[in-house]
């Protein structure tokens with residue numbers, strides 16, 4: 501029987517909504533079995549969180565798999581409280597955790613089991629501050645290292661927390677902020693080394709961790725993690741995914757429409773494949789005809805992927821530039837992206853023209869320009885070719901062009 505796949509709902513997928521990635525799962529499993537700490541590197545929406553969730557599902561018989569999301573956390577004490585909280589479903593670990601925080605957990609009336617989960621979180625957090633998070637965190641790691649099965653600790657969105665810490669206050673990246681990030685990352689590093697073999701750590705996030713740390717001169721604090729580069733799907737996997745989705749929703753492609761869709765995307769980021777299919781499905785449902793023809797792809801792409809649906813997804817790419825780049829730098833960064841979108845390729849002479857136009861030269865020396873391009877490449881905006889820079893994703897290029905070309909004059 502032909503394979504079927506259900507559409508993604510919400511953020512990440514696993515189980516019967518998870519497609520492909522068998523090779524990635526096999527390689528990561530081998531690395532984990534060898535005791536490696538890993539940093540999953542990929543641009544937005546590549547499926548990092550889904551991959552970690554799926555890995556947890558497949559490895560849970562051999563490992564205690566813990567998923568820690570630091571998206572909302574601002575400080576090390578928050579992170580340690582969140583780490584304590586995720587131990588709650590694991591009985592023996594939770595018993596020891598309760599003992600570690602008995603001062604705050606005993607202070608509430610009734611047994612811990614009767615208090616709501618959010619109240620426990622608040623209590624735990626109240627027992628942690630800038631002075632004791634490190635010791636309590638060390639204790640938690642010790643508890644983990646003594647568990648009956650080895651632990652796989654997956655920490656998602658660590659770059660968002662670190663980035664927030666670096667820019668805490670109104671004065672940008674201060675020395676004090678750098679020191680705080682250094683203490684936190686070094687603490688994690690110390691524990692990862694101390695408990696190597698018992699605990700494996702996977703780091704990931706929707707923005708790159710290395711570029712964030714690099715800005716603070718702290719890249720070395722992650723050199724004990726092996727980078728794992730999660731790639732877009734190849735054309736075959738993406739086309740198979742579109743077929744499996746179509747089978748589940750009774751859509752029929754005519755004249756290999758799915759192959760034309762894949763070619764149109766160029767770079768098959770799983771999320772983009774899913775939203776493309778979802779536009780096909782919605783259109784077919786509306787017109788009550790479930791046959792989708794190859795000659796309809798182009799129009800649908802323009803209307804949906806570059807229209808409102810795509811716009812909502814892709815504005816992320818624009819907004820997050822301000823996470824990395826200062827207000828002063830942003831106009832140049834955006835001009836670089838617009839020039840590349842309208843000209844298809846950004847050559848070095850044009851790049852230098854833009855720099856001169858948008859900044860006084862001493863404000864953006866060659867090193868700063870190189871750093872800027874490094875971040876844009878690391879985070880999946882641009883790729884470097886022999887002749888210059890081009891967009892990694894055709895969809896991002898088309899969308900950026902549509903949004904910005906109207907009032908822009910090419911510099912060529």
Ligand SMILES: Nc1ncnc2c1ncn2[C@@H]1O[C@H](COP(=O)(O)OP(=O)(O)OP(=O)(O)O)[C@@H](O)[C@H]1O
Pocket residue numbers: 508509510511512513517518519520521543544545546547548549550551705706707770771772774
């Ligand atoms: N293996 C997969 N099978 C099917 N769909 C997937 C897969 N991986 C990712 N997707 C699609 O991409 C979407 C985003 O996935 P996910 O949240 O895991 O990506 P991410 O890389 O963690 O994103 P972010 O950068 O925003 O954190 C999912 O909702 C789903 O539509």
Ligand SMILES: [Mg+2]
Pocket residue numbers: 548549550656705706
């Ligand atoms: Mg994610």
